[in-house]
Amino acid sequence: YDPKALDNYKYVVSWLKEWACTRQFGLGTFLPWDPVWVIESLSDSTIYMAYYTIAHYLQGEDNLNGDSSKSPEKIDPKDLTPAVFDYIYRKGALPEGCNIPVESLDKMKNEFRYWYPMNLRVSAKDLIPNHLTMALFNHAAIWDDEPGLWPRGYYTNGHVLVDAEKMSKSKGNFLMMNETVENYSADATRFACADAGDSLDDANFSRETADNAILSLITEETWICETLASTDLRTDGEMNIMDKVLVNETNRLITAATTAFSTMQFREGLQKGWFEFLLARSEYRSWCQDSEIPMHKEVVRKWAEALVILICPVCPHWSENMWGKLGKEGLAVRAPWPVADEEDKMLTRQADFLRSGLKKFRSQVGKAKKAVEKASILVADTYPQWKIDILLWMQQQYSEETKSFPDTFMKDLKGWTGQNISDKKMIKFAMQFAAFMKNEVGEVGSVALDVHLPFDQQSVLESSMKYIKAQLVL
Numbered sequence: 001y002d003p004k005a006l007d008n009y010k011y012v013v014s015w016l017k018e019w020a021c022t023r024q025f026g027l028g029t030f031l032p033w034d035p036v037w038v039i040e041s042l043s044d045s046t047i048y049m050a051y052y053t054i055a056h057y058l059q060g061e062d063n064l065n066g067d068s069s070k071s072p073e074k075i076d077p078k079d080l081t082p083a084v085f086d087y088i089y090r091k092g093a094l095p096e097g098c099n100i101p102v103e104s105l106d107k108m109k110n111e112f113r114y115w116y117p118m119n120l121r122v123s124a125k126d127l128i129p130n131h132l133t134m135a136l137f138n139h140a141a142i143w144d145d146e147p148g149l150w151p152r153g154y155y156t157n158g159h160v161l162v163d164a165e166k167m168s169k170s171k172g173n174f175l176m177m178n179e180t181v182e183n184y185s186a187d188a189t190r191f192a193c194a195d196a197g198d199s200l201d202d203a204n205f206s207r208e209t210a211d212n213a214i215l216s217l218i219t220e221e222t223w224i225c226e227t228l229a230s231t232d233l234r235t236d237g238e239m240n241i242m243d244k245v246l247v248n249e250t251n252r253l254i255t256a257a258t259t260a261f262s263t264m265q266f267r268e269g270l271q272k273g274w275f276e277f278l279l280a281r282s283e284y285r286s287w288c289q290d291s292e293i294p295m296h297k298e299v300v301r302k303w304a305e306a307l308v309i310l311i312c313p314v315c316p317h318w319s320e321n322m323w324g325k326l327g328k329e330g331l332a333v334r335a336p337w338p339v340a341d342e343e344d345k346m347l348t349r350q351a352d353f354l355r356s357g358l359k360k361f362r363s364q365v366g367k368a369k370k371a372v373e374k375a376s377i378l379v380a381d382t383y384p385q386w387k388i389d390i391l392l393w394m395q396q397q398y399s400e401e402t403k404s405f406p407d408t409f410m411k412d413l414k415g416w417t418g419q420n421i422s423d424k425k426m427i428k429f430a431m432q433f434a435a436f437m438k439n440e441v442g443e444v445g446s447v448a449l450d451v452h453l454p455f456d457q458q459s460v461l462e463s464s465m466k467y468i469k470a471q472l473v474l
Helices: 003-018 048-052 082-089 102-115 125-142 177-184 186-194 207-229 241-262 266-290 297-310 316-325 345-367 385-397 409-420 424-444 457-463 465-472
Strands: 034-039 121-124 154-157 160-162 203-205
Touching: 003 125, 082 102, 121 125, 125 154, 177 186, 177 207, 186 203, 186 207, 186 266, 186 316, 203 207, 207 297, 207 316, 241 266, 241 297, 241 345, 266 297, 266 465, 297 316, 345 424, 345 457, 345 465, 385 409, 385 424, 409 424, 457 465
Parallel strands: 121 154, 160 203
Antiparallel strands: none
16 A cells, blocks of 8 residues: 555565574474474464454354363364364365364355455554565465465554654653543544554654544534524525535545545545545635625535545544434445545636635735735736747647656756747746646646636636635725
């Protein structure tokens, strides 16, 4: 799940053959043909996941010593011969003279086949150079004829810091799980854990984040319930531009959060499925208030239902509570994952244009020496010639087949500007514009390279004029 982790595995594979497989001291299994030597414990124990699948038949509860009288299937450890394990794990022949009933053997065999292969192993990054890599080799050695039983995924993480410091009793920042849940609740604790980080670097559990999560969850619960119960919402079928923008943002963020969660990027998933979700709603709410237009009930409901399910992997208790308050039956955890319509990238560009334009307008108002009461916005419907020239050149560089520019794009751009633009300041602007448009292409595709503006900027501004005036206090 992490390119750096994959590089670490490849590095370990290159030298692991030098790791001694036996030693003469410590815990472990004696080498069958030479009891002086002990099989190196790490290399001997890394398919125990397979044992987990049948342990409840062999040992049961509170039976670490292997007492056969406590075995749910009444199995004596002495009867667990290599032939028995071959039958259970390796599709071997039914062992002759075995004291274990065939029914019990088949139960264990079926149980193993049900749970294997191991879809995901979550562990610490410091086990990559030994345990985890050895597990790959041991699975490949034992099930050499069944690659389908080899581990399918590993996720590794660093250690946990508290407020960016190593946990230490002397510092008073040592947190126990029960204590943390009691102080912040289970959901806020999970929220802070999800926000702690996704990489191999040490994760940082922030107590401030946990505190803020409590407030945020309560605030959103109140707002959603009160807003959907309000009679002030619009219920007509007509949607204005910002209704469409919030629906489009909801679709975009559902897709982004789904991608993040499916790749074990919980911090990124939280960013898309919670923080950016709230930002999109806040922008919509502000636009509606300043434009003196009520919010649309179905738009708010779609946003709220998606939010509740997207945050469910992180804050399940909050989601279950909200699912019921939204009038939904059953459990949120069993509800279908939100289905997103395809993002309207042109609508996304229009929203970005309004957002970035307002940011620039605020900056201009802030720089004014006197109070600003009036303002004029100049809108162009075409690019200046120097930008058109760059866009035409970029069209030639872009490959529709690979949906990308060549790896030498920036080098080629530097050469092209040097030959076609004499003003050094303009070369700088040209490089910046080309880099910006290259990112735009990554967002919306080759349509970003059209020399004609893809949408009516004046119409977007005019539809938001009340909002702009209110935001700029004009």
